[in-house]
Amino acid sequence: MIWLTWRQFRAQALVAVGALAAFAAALAVTGPRLAHSYSTGLAGCTTLGDCSRFTQRFFADHQPLFLALSSVVLFLPALIGLFWGAPLVSRELEAGTHRLAWTQTVTRTRWLAVKLTLVGLAAMALAGLTTLAVSWWASPLDRISGGRIPRLTPPLFETRGIVPIGYAAFAFALGVTVGILLRRTVAAMAVALVAFIAVQIAVPLWVREHLMPPTHAITAVTADNIDGFELHQDSLVVSVDAPDPQGWLLSNRTIDAAGNVVASLPAEVAAACVPSPPTAQEITERKEAPGVKQQCFAAISRLGYRQDVVYQPGSRFWPLQWIETGLFGAVALALTAVCFRRIRRVS
C-alpha cells in the first residue's frame, strides 16, 4: 500500500521537492548577502551613533522581496489543499479505479489511512521547511521590521513559526474531505480553495484575538504614543500606539472622564489640535506636524479623555502560535474522521 501511495504521489512529490529545492537555493544565495549587508551596515551606523535611518532604508529596500517570500508561505497551504488534497480520493472515484483499489486484499480504511498519513506528513513537512527557509532568510528584516510590522500581526503571523504546518494539515484534510463528498476533482479543488481562503480571512479577523484573553490598557494621549488624528467635520478621532511596540493592536477607543466610550473628541479639542481646519471633509494629520502638540495634549488631558487600548502583547507570539496550530490540527483530525466515515459509504 505504501508502494502504491508513493507511486501515485511520486509526480506531485517530485514537483514539490524540485520547487522547494529551487526556492531554497535562491534563498541560500541571497540570504548570506542580505545578512552580510545588514551586519556591515549596522556596524557602520553604530559607530555614528544613530541607526534608525539605516534600518529604515534597509527595510524599505528589501520590502518587496520580503513580502513576496512571506506570501509564498501564505499561499503554500492553499496549493497543497488544491493539488494534493482534493484529487487524492476524487481522482480515483472519477476514474473508477477505486473499484480496483478497494477490491485488492486491503480494506479501504487502511487504503485511506496510508494515503492520508504519507501525503499529509509530506504536506506538513513541505510547509514546515518552506517556513523555516523563509524565516531564516528574512531574519535580519524580521529583527528591524519590529516597529513597522510586528510578527504578531496578520499577515506576518501566518508566515512565521509553526502555524503554516497547521494550515497545511488543515488544507490537505479539507481538500480530501471535499473530494470524497463531491467526487469531482475540479469541483473539489474550487470548493476547497474558496473554503480555505474564507477560513484564512476569518481566523485573523475574528478568531485569533480570542484565543487568549486580550490585554486592556488605559493610557493618556501623549506626544510619545500618539499614532494619528482624523478630523471628521469639526470633531476629532484619535488613536494611539499599543504600549507594547511588538504587540497586536485590536481596538483603540477614546473614553471620557466617566469612563464611557466616545466616538470622537469635541470641537474644542479639534480646534486645539488642528489649528486651521482644512476645507476637505477629512484629513489625516501625522504627528510630524509641528507646533500644535502642547496645547492639544493639554486640552485632551484637561477634559479627562484617555485611550482604552486592547491588544495582544508581543510576548504571546509563541503561545498564540501553539494554540492556533493545535486548533487547525484538531480541525484537520476532525475532517479526517469525516473522511473515514464517508469512505465506508462510497461505492
Add this chain to the structure above:
Amino acid sequence: MTAVLRTHELGKRYRQRWALTDCTLDIPAGRVVGLVGRNGAGKTTLLNMAVGQLEPTTGTIEVLGGRPASGAAQLAKVGYVAQDTPTYSGLSVAEHLRLGARLNPAWDDTLAQDRVGRLGLDPTQRAGKLSGGQRAQLALTLGIAKRPQLLVLDEPVAALDPIARREFLQALMEAAAEQELSVLLSSHLVADLERVCDYLIVIDAARVRVAGEIEDLLASHHRLTGPRRDLDTLPADQHVVTASHTDRQTTLVIRTNSTIHDPAWTVSELDLEDLVLAYMSSQGTTDRNHSPRPSLAVQR
C-alpha cells in the same frame, strides 16, 4: 461446501428508487454463474454488494460464508473486475502487476507474468495506452493472479469487439478450469453467457426472475401452443411464465417438472435466449421504459 453467494431478501435503494428488491439466492460453489438482464436492471448493484463495494439497504448477503469486504481475509477470497475494467492509466502494465503483488498476500506472480507474456502485452506500456481488449485482459490478470475463490466480473466484455470478446471469455474459462474458481459474471447479452455459464440468474426491473442450473432450466421450461383456452384450466404444477392469446390460439411458456400429457398442446423446447426473453418480458415490466429489445418470445 459453503455456498458461494447466499442472499436473503436483499434490497438496495438509491433515494426513492429500488435498484434491487427481494433478492433471495443460494448459489453453490464451483459454478460459472451468468447474471443477465437489461441495462439498469440491477446487475451491477447485486455484484457491487457481493464484493462489498455497496452496503445493502435491506436483507442479508453472504459470500463464501462471510460478509462482503468485512476485512482483508474476506477481500482476499473475492476477485473483482469492475465495469469498464478500470486500471490506472498512468501506471504501466508491470506496475499493475507490482500493485497486485504488493496488495495481495496470495499473489501468484508466475501466473501473472505468464499471462501478460502470452497476451503479448508490453510491460512498460502505460495502461492508458492499451486497447479496450488489452485493458480488460490486464484487469482480468489482476483478478485471477490474486488467487481468489470467487471471481466477480461486471459486464467485462460489453465494450469489446467480437474477437476480443471471445478471447477474453476463453481466457476466463481456462482460468476458471485451472484454478477451480467460482465465477459470477454479468452481461446484457445472452449469447456471451450461453457459451461459458452453467448457472443462470435472470434479473429484470430490480427483481430476480429466475435462477438455477442452466441444464435444469432448459429441461423444465416448455413452449405450449394450442387452441385458445383459459389459464385457470392448467394443472397446478404448470407455472406460467408468459402467455399470449390470439382469437383462436394460446401460446404459453411454462415451467414444470412433470411431463405434459395434454394432447391439445404442441410442446416445443426453448433455447437459453428464449428462456431469458420470456422472463424479461413477463410481469413487472409494464411500468418501465422498455429497452430496444422487443419481447420476441411470446409472439412467434
